[in-house]
Amino acid sequence: MKIFLTSLLFMFFVVDEVKSQQISGTVSNNGEPLPYANIVIKGTSKGTITDENGNFKLEGLQQKKHVVVASYTGFVSAVKNIELKNENVQIHFDLKENSSLDEVVVTGTLKAVSRMETPVPVEVYKPAFFKKNPTANVFEALQNINGVRPQLNCNICNTGDIHINGLEGPYTMVLIDGMPIVSGLSTVYGLSGIPNSLIERMEVVKGPASSLYGSEAVGGLINIITKTPLYAPKLSVDAFATSWGEYNLDLGYKALLSDKVSYLLGANYFNFNQTIDKNEDNFTDVALQNRISVFQKLDVQRPENRLFSVAMRYYYEDRWGGEMQWTPAYRGGDEIYGESIYTSRWEVLGKYQLPIDAPVVFTFSYTNHHQNSVYGDTPFLADQQIAFGQFTWNKTLSNHDLLFGTALRYNYYDDNTPVTASEENNRPDEVAIPSVFVQDEITFNKAHTLLLGARYDYDKRHGSIFTPRVAYKWSFTENDIFRLNAGTGFRVVNLFTEDHAALTGARDVVITESLEPEQSYNVNLNYLKKIYTENNTFIGIDFSAWYTYFSNMILPDYDTNPNQIIYDNLEGYAVSKGISVNGDVVFSNGIKVNVGATLMDVSQTENGQTTRQILTEQFSGTWGVSYKILLWNLNIDYTGNVYGPMRLPLLSDLDPRPEYSPFWSIQNIQLTYSKLKNFEIYGGVKNLLNWTPNKGAPFIIARADDPFDKNVVFDAQGNAVSTPDNPYALTFDPSYVYGPNQGIRGFLGLRYVLD
Structure with a gap:
């Protein structure tokens, strides 16, 4: 015993x-x-x-x-x-500072690969980059990325899109976890309400990517990668308010439902309910907004580490802008002008690796977008559904890394315009676009890699569309990489789902012909350099030059008739060309600097005449300077951007507003205190220079005192006539917009993280 x-x-x-x-x-x-x-x-x-x-x-x-x-x-x-x-x-x-040059990226080739190893140039931005200038949505957060500009399309409701290297928003594809979530009708509104607390990183590819992603990925793409539930903090809260009366709340919550299932919840709420008119035109300077977005994600650990994740987001927004006296009682009437937009939207996306020996992954997404809006007395009611499914198979043979894929995209679109309706019946636009693609990444040795790819799409409206591409990478030292990319792109246009200017009710829309898909041909040269100095300073330089040629380009014509927006295929060609450079410096004393500059020329040539594209700057620059005072646990961030002149849409030869915008800059400063356990307190000033686009212009909104053109005299051709009451022969028009109307303002916020 x-x-x-x-x-x-x-x-x-x-x-x-x-x-x-x-x-x-x-x-x-x-x-x-x-x-x-x-x-x-x-x-x-x-x-x-x-x-x-x-x-x-x-x-x-x-x-x-x-x-x-x-x-x-x-x-x-x-x-x-x-x-x-x-x-x-x-x-x-x-841990050593990450210059972002060695990170793993997936956007360029649909495979996880080191940024230094991929033949396709990919820029990576982490949450720390966006925290330097906190914003309430992804749309505003992009303002400090070189070569990327959030463009407001309407002075009244303040919706917009994303320009990459000067190309209009419909040329930019926005993805969430690689799925084409934000596109079509939602390009205008879908960039709002993505909870910042869920963003792991953002990957940006500049230039056509249609050989992998199909239509819309002509100018470039932005891939928002969300956090993996397992590695997210248990609870995160980020709330801030501004002196203009804006309130933003971001929540993140993680739960381990079992040993194999992890869950992530993210929510965003934004409210701005102040009617402010600092430029004294009797119109709200900034649209009022009430928005909520809820995001949920499940990750399941499966045998042999096979992938399975599914996510869902619901988004609702009520926004309006207009005359200061407007209330919902005037919605849709012709007494007090207002633009009121109700948006309801939900999304599902996921990845599932098949339970077979071959690494075959099925990715899928579905979006349902409903919009109920009025622009003055013009209603716009629309429904859009997009379903997407894709199989990919990755296979390595010797020095060949092969990727095979097939995809099917289904688009359903219905609105109350003549595009999908007539007096006799309703004709929703429905199309299914199947596609196949293949990619071969050939590694000759450590220094030389060649990527070949091609995609075939079939659209019943336009027939077969073939988009090849080639990419070459030469690492002539460990710290010097040269990349050359060339390929084609295409875009199938539904302009009523993409061009918000067509929906304002201020101009008639004229489509002169059956629109053919746009085609583009692109060459991009990229050089990346890393420098490590003897005093422990790191310098990273990323230089790019590009040339893109467009045929069949579809551009809105604001100039021929001031009362119309005319769409047709360009009888000629358009060109986007330029150079850009990004620099990152981390000094041994803790100062971090990132700076970028872009020079570009975007033009169109028709009937032997070349004109500069409207709302496109020839020069832009961005910067960010950060320094941490360790003794005080205080971070200082100074960020900003600057834009050169861009051509603006005038209404007539008598229009007194400048044809070109001036040089303008938005600059911000922020202080962050991080001594308290689990907490960060931050605050600062946005738009330090108090710049707004009305400076130097007699007015921004044409005929703001007569938004329904009740006192405008028209001739037999429908053109406004100069009268004592209307000496410049103008009609009401809010499309003269190139920058935000919001001036200087303070902000204060609090972050809390618990695990």
Whole structure:
């Protein structure tokens, strides 16, 4: 009995010791602790984050070999191999600044690959980049990315789109986790309400990507990568308010539903309910908005690490702008002018790897968008559904990394315009576009890689569409990379779902012919350089030059008739060409600088005459300067952008407004205090120069005092006639817009993270 009790007691202590085995340690950067860094055991669901002093502890580990990974936004992840025997182990990670040049990207080739290794240039932006100038939506957040400009399309309701290298918004495809979520009708509104708390990173490709992504990816694409639930913090809250009366709340919550299922919830609420008219034209300077968005994501761990994730987002927004006296009682009438838009939208997207030996992945998405809007007394009611499914198979043979894919995209669109309706019946636009694509990435050696790709789409309205591409990468040193990309792109246009200017009710829309798909041919040259100096300063330089030629380009003509927007295929060609450079510098004293500049020329040639594209700047620049005062736990961020003149839509030769915008700049400063446990307090000033587009112009909105043209005299051809009451022969028009009407304002916010 004594021997039995002794053995039992010995076994108890052994089991207790095994159960209590742990790995503990610290994570720092140059001696400074990194709070809230992620620590995970690779291949398991075990993980934790560091506390405010950079300490962590992993308990309940088995006696065997473990691979411990430490990661932190903006830093290079570190890995340690640890073997647990009969004692606890303590380790230390010293993470180095990540220049964003070595990160893993997926957008350029549909495969996870190091940014330094991919033949396709991809720019990566992490949440730390966007926190330097906090915004309430993704649309505004893009303002400090070089070569990317959020363009307002309406002075009244303040909707807009994204220009890449000077090309209009419909040429930009926006993806969420690689799925074409934001497109068509939702391009105007869908960029709002994506919870910033869920964004892991944003990948930007400039130039055509139709050979992988099809129509709309002509000018470039933006891929918003959401966080993996397993590695997200348990709870995150980010709330701020501005002196203009804007309120924004971002929530993130993670739950482990089981050992194999992790859940992520994100929500965004934005409210602006102040009628402000600082330019004194009796119209709201900024549209009033009440918006809510809810995002949910599930990740399931499957045998052999096969993928399975599904996400859903619901979005609702009520926005209006107009005369200061407007209330919902005037909605749709011709007494007080207002533009009122109700948007209801939901999305589903996911990935599923088939349970077979071959790595075949099925990705899918579905969106349903309903819009109820009025522009003055003109109603616009629309429904859009987009279903997308795609199979991809990745296969490696010798030095060939092959990717095969097939996709099907279904579009349904119905509105109350003559595009889909007539007096006799309703004719919704329905089309299914099947496609196949193939890609071969050939690695000749460590220095040379060649990528060949092609895509075939069939559209019953236009027939077969073939889009090939080729990319070449030459790494002539570890820190010098040369890339050359060439290819074609195409775009099938439904302009009523893309061009908000066509819906304002201020001009008649004229379509002169059956529109053919646009075709583009592109060449892009990219050079990337990394420099490490003797005093521990890092310098990264990313230079690009591009040339894109368009045939069949479809452009809105504002000039021929001031009362119309005329659409037709260009009888000639259009060209977008330019150069851009991005520079990142991290000094040894902690100062971080990123700066970018773009020079471009976007023009169209028709009947031997070349004109500059409207609302396109020839020069733009962006910058950000950050410095942390360690003694005070205080971060200082100074960000800004500058734009050169762009041609603006005038209504007549008598229009007194400038034909070209001036040089203009938006600059911001922010202070962030991070001493408090789990909290960050931030605040600052936006638009330090108090710049607004009405400066230097007699007015912005034409005939703001007569929005229904009740006092305008027209001739037999429908053109406005100069009268004592209307000396410039103008009609009401809000399309003279190129920058935000919002002047200087303060902001104050609070962030909280718990795990």
